[in-house]
């Protein structure tokens with residue numbers, strides 16, 4: 001589904017070149033919920049931005065259902081971003097002047113979809129994520145967790161191949177974070193959605209099927225959840241403690 005092969009990315013600052021991704025390889029299968037964790041500066045957001053081609057990279061391949069994204073013209077890329085990728089950001093990125101319902105409809109408004117189709121899909125998603133009751137409210141009138149569930153619904157409006165989420169629970173308390181993760185799990189269960197999430201939050205990551213741990217621009221380890229969530233959380237906390245030199249992430 002998503003294949004990342006030998007990805008290299010450097011940033012040039014003045015006369016210096018910093019290699020941030022140093023040959024990253026992994027595959028994500030349809031219907032998987034995968035997290036990327038790792039110390040600050042290890043290249044997680046850069047990786048996400050290379051996958052969506054928001055930033056260019058020097059070497060390697062990103063294939064979405066076998067399609068090489070970097071080769072596409074900007075117009076085609078914009079179409080792919082709207083139809084085949086869904087985005088969820090830490091700061092929600094909702095439009096303040098639109099209601100929850102209208103925000104969720106945006107990807108289909110861009111497509112010029114018929115209103116009945118749009119309404120049916122938005123209603124289904126809003127009900128699935130427990131936010132149908134607030135459909136007519138504006139972002140300023142709802143909680144952070146409700147905002148992020150709105151953003152998840154928006155990301156799913158066009159049945160994308162892949163959801164890319166950058167720190168989706170970064171601005172939320174633990175109860176709201178859990179509700180957002182539950183929304184991702186419902187999307188995975190009911191819509192066979194594929195989710196790739198960058199996070200610092202071990203608690204959120206412990207709900208995933210797999211966690212890719214990055215260090216210094218490379219994949220350091222991949223952890224697969226085989227048992228219950230609590231055991232996986234302990235495994236993640238132990239691994240992060242080692243990687244952070246004993247100063248582990250202790251979110252729970």
Ligand SMILES: Nc1ncnc2c1ncn2[C@@H]1O[C@H](COP(=O)(O)OP(=O)(O)OP(=O)(O)O)[C@@H](O)[C@H]1O
Pocket residue numbers: 011012013020038039040041042043044045046047
């Ligand atoms: N536009 C840029 N120009 C130059 N350097 C950059 C740029 N964006 C990121 N970097 C550097 O690249 C490295 C990786 O950054 P990135 O944001 O991908 O890491 P991250 O793992 O997501 O970090 P965090 O967990 O703190 O968000 C960092 O050292 C950062 O300072």
